[in-house]
Amino acid sequence: MKISLSRLAVTSALLALTSSAMAGTNGGTIHFSGRIVAPPCSTGSFNAGQLNLQCDSLSAFAVSFQRADTNANPAATLTLTRDGKPLGTREATAYQMVLRGHTQLGLSAKAPAAGSTLSPVIMTVTYL
Numbered sequence: 001m002k003i004s005l006s007r008l009a010v011t012s013a014l015l016a017l018t019s020s021a022m023a024g025t026n027g028g029t030i031h032f033s034g035r036i037v038a039p040p041c042s043t044g045s046f047n048a049g050q051l052n053l054q055c056d057s058l059s060a061f062a063v064s065f066q067r068a069d070t071n072a073n074p075a076a077t078l079t080l081t082r083d084g085k086p087l088g089t090r091e092a093t094a095y096q097m098v099l100r101g102h103t104q105l106g107l108s109a110k111a112p113a114a115g116s117t118l119s120p121v122i123m124t125v126t127y128l
Contacts, residue, residue, distance in 0.1 A: 040127060041099070051105045051123070060128040063105065064094040065121050078121060081106035096128070 040059040044052030065078055080087045080095060083104055087095055109118050 041125075043125070049107045051107075051125075052102070053099065053105060053125075054102050055099045058098060058100045060096070060098045062094060062096045062126045062128060064124050064126070065107070066124070067119055067121055077110045077112075079108050079110070081108070 040057055041053050041055040041061070044054070063080065065080075082097070084106070105123075107121065107123055109121060111118055
């Protein structure tokens with residue numbers, strides 16, 4: 001009986017040491033789910049087709065465009081610029097980019113012929 005109690009005490013002590021060693025282990029994986037409650041970037045004024053973005057931390061976002069008028073001239077070309085450099089001259093529909101710091105996004109539309117009417121375009125910035 002004395003031997004059984006001492007074995008039980010030793011086994012209990014070893015289990016306690018083992019579990020405390022496991023609790024202090026470095027590394028592992030943490031799973032997080034949630035939503036952005038504050039935007040990672042701030043925007044400045046939107047003047048003459050120019051939008052100023054300031055992202056203090058690395059941020060990924062998508063920029064998409066939608067014509068406000070369904071009868072808009074399909075031959076009109078939209079061009080998105082980043083800091084004055086064109087991102088594409090084809091019909092712009094969506095772009096994805098990653099940013100830290102300051103940048104200026106610009107949107108320009110060109111009519112296919114002189115005197116053609118251009119309809120408004122909605123630019124949407126979505127955080128990824």
